[in-house]
Amino acid sequence: MTTAEPSPSLRPGDPEETAAALTKGTGGPRRPANAPGKDAGRSGGGTEGRTLNAFSHAFLVLWAVMAAGPLLWAVMNSLKSSGAILENPWSLPKRLNWENWSFAWNEANIGQYTINSVIVVGGSVIGTMLLGSMVAYVLARYDFPGNRLVYFLFVGGMAFPIIVALVPLFFVMKNFALLNTYHGLILVYIAYSLPFTVFFMSAFFRTLPSSIAEAAEIDGASHSRIFFQVMLPMAKPGLISVGIFNFLGQWNQYLIPQVVHVGDADKYVLTQGLANLAAQTGYRGNWGGLFAGLTLAVLPILVVYVVFQRQVQAGLTAGALK
Amino acid sequence: MASDGPAVAEATKEAASPPGRSGGGRGERRVSPHHRTYLKYRFVAGFLAAPLVLYGVLVVSPFFQTFYYSLTDWTGLSSDFAFVGLDNFSRLMEDEIFRKALWHNVLLLLVLPVITLGLGLFFAFMLNVGGRHRRGEAVAGVRGSHFYKIVYFFPQALSIAIVVVLWKYIFNPVGGLLNGVLSAVGLGQWQQSWLGDPRLAFWCVVIVMVWANVGFYVVLFSAAMGSIPREIYEATLLDGAGRTTTFFRVTLPLMRDTVQTGWVYMGIMALDAFAVVHILTVNAGGPAYSTIVAPVYLYNKAFQDGQAGYATAVAVALLIVTMVFSVAAMAFGRSKDRIEF
Structure with missing residues (x-):
């Protein structure tokens, strides 16, 4: 994405190259190649350039409004009373109904759902990264019979839609008494995130130089020690990237909990809770509370996104490599 | 474990x-x-x-x-079941609702990538090449392209459940944003019941999925465009090509791989669509099955109607469709004259 530096930019379609680019640090200016600098010359490039410039800006602004508008509308409505929303969905709040927020957090249980999501996704992201990079490391750097078989077993999992396995999965979970439990959901999230994590991280481990690991081996370090103390720290950029990908994927998951985690409403994750709230608003009629719930769910993501937006974009577009 | x-x-x-x-x-x-x-x-x-x-x-x-x-008549409620051979599959062939559901998935498969990738390419090109020329430069992005990318990409970072619940209320006939906008700009007679109208509900699903995904492709395609060497643009400019020509004859062919990847990615999403349909539409697939998709049908059969065996037959059918799509996408995209740069 930078042209000034010779380093290869994040080019989708080639995991190894992406991995190589990521090792060089996600830092550094990542402005688009031809974004104008502050000193962009005033000497326009002819009428075509100027018309196109105005034309493109109009469309870009239009989509920006369409992208941000609904979210701003939700935030605004979260401070209005239900009556005011139904009367005029456009009007600004006459007074700030903060009680909507406390309704959403306490009575609509958004607080509990958020905590549930944090527990589940916290556990599953850590587990995914640990198990995924263990498998990826062994497959990338050790030669043993069956290596390719195991690799394709994992990577092949990216090719089929999750829903194909869901009905039997429900009964497998039932037999192991894992339905409607946090640890059950965590294990399912880990298992279904392994294919991409193994695929991405093994490509990443292959790009790392082997000289440091060899030096550690000569010094008498065991295999597992080399992994945890030498290779894993070196793989940090890749871990961050695939970690963000997994975090967002698991945080946003709706289908899996809807199958194996529906028994106990107190254990719902945030996505289920919001869908539930939306369904209830139909007859309960607390519109302001619904929008407050939405806003509460959006805000943490917004903060994370604004702070880490470069990594988030890189981490999510890395998913398109598969 | x-x-x-x-x-x-x-x-x-x-x-x-x-x-x-x-x-x-x-x-x-x-x-x-x-x-x-x-x-x-x-x-x-x-x-x-x-x-x-x-x-x-x-x-x-x-x-x-x-x-x-998929070869059994298992209900899922008890542990006994009998083998019924391919009965489930012959039943699928005659199942009107299943055919409707699968057709909706195929329709999404045809429509979604075209709109989403088209818009993604358009905005990415505008961001990267649509700007005023800087002195001595062949191409220039628009001012503030970084900001646009942040805004466009944000819906992608949101949970699909949040996006869908939000849109459920945008489409709401009373107090919804869409009808509110229409009446505000004097198009009150265009107000609709949106999700309640069987002719429109499916297109509401399409709108939501496009809205949620365009930003992803803007960022993906921007990255790909940024990696095209500018010498190529300079050469094109010297040859006197306009920007439309540049886009179709230079940019697009050079991004072929990325566009293909995006196509496959969007296609997989179109064959799913579970969360959107399940949360957004009336009775998860309604009204009158106008928005039903195969995964939602499968879910209902397995977990509401107690027909787990039949549901797995739906799953097998869905897998076959996915496989056909993947193979077709790969065969279609195999390029003999790959351009290296």
Whole structure:
């Protein structure tokens, strides 16, 4: 994405190259190649350039409004009373109904759902990264019979839609008494995130130089020690990237909990809770509370996104490599 | 199960250091080659054991069980069932609602990538090449392209549930944003019941999915455009090509791989669409099955109607469609004249 530096930019379609680019640090200016600098010359490039410039800006602004508008509308409505929303969905709040927020957090249980999501996704992201990079490391750097078989077993999992396995999965979970439990959901999230994590991280481990690991081996370090103390720290950029990908994927998951985690409403994750709230608003009629719930769910993501937006974009577009 | 990994690794670490060895010495050198091979395989097995068990039990085995159950009349409610051969599949062939559901998935497969990737390419090109020329430069992005990308991409970071719940209320006939906007700009007669109208509900699903995904492709395609060397643009400009020509004759062919990847990605999403339909539409697939998609149908059959065997037959059909799509996308995209740059 930078042209000034010779380093290869994040080019989708080639995991190894992406991995190589990521090792060089996600830092550094990542402005688009031809974004104008502050000193962009005033000497326009002819009428075509100027018309196109105005034309493109109009469309870009239009989509920006369409992208941000609904979210701003939700935030605004979260401070209005239900009556005011139904009367005029456009009007600004006459007074700030903060009680909507406390309704959403306490009575609509958004607080509990958020905590549930944090527990589940916290556990599953850590587990995914640990198990995924263990498998990826062994497959990338050790030669043993069956290596390719195991690799394709994992990577092949990216090719089929999750829903194909869901009905039997429900009964497998039932037999192991894992339905409607946090640890059950965590294990399912880990298992279904392994294919991409193994695929991405093994490509990443292959790009790392082997000289440091060899030096550690000569010094008498065991295999597992080399992994945890030498290779894993070196793989940090890749871990961050695939970690963000997994975090967002698991945080946003709706289908899996809807199958194996529906028994106990107190254990719902945030996505289920919001869908539930939306369904209830139909007859309960607390519109302001619904929008407050939405806003509460959006805000943490917004903060994370604004702070880490470069990594988030890189981490999510890395998913398109598969 | 997850905690097995580190525990095993820890044990390996302990065992790997011979007892009584002093310091971080050269003990490893004295280890015989046989012992070294043993250590290596023990390490490999230790690292693979827990993930393989987890993956095998929760992913691989359910996947194959699906084929097995699709040949049975299992209800899912009790543990007894009988083999019925291909009965479930012949029933699928005549199932009006299933055909409707699958058709909606195929329609999404045709419509979604065209609109989403088209808009993504358009905005990415505008961001990267649509700007005013800087002195001595062939191409220029628009001012503030970084800001646009942040705004466009944000919906992608949101949970699909949030997006869909939000849109459910945008489409709401009373108090919804869409009808509100229409009446505000004097188009009150265009107000609709949107999700309640069987002719429009499906297109509401399309709108939501496009809205949620365009930003992703803007960022993806921007990255790909940024990696095209500017010398190529300069050469094109010297040859007197306009921007439309540049886009279709230079930019697009050079981004072929990325566009293809995006197409496959969007296609997989179109064959799913579970969360959107399940949360957004009236009665999850209504009104009058106008928005039903195969995954929602499968879900209802398995977990509401007590027809687990039949639901797995739907799953097998869905898998076949996905496979056909993947193979077609790969065959279609195989380019003989790949351009390196």
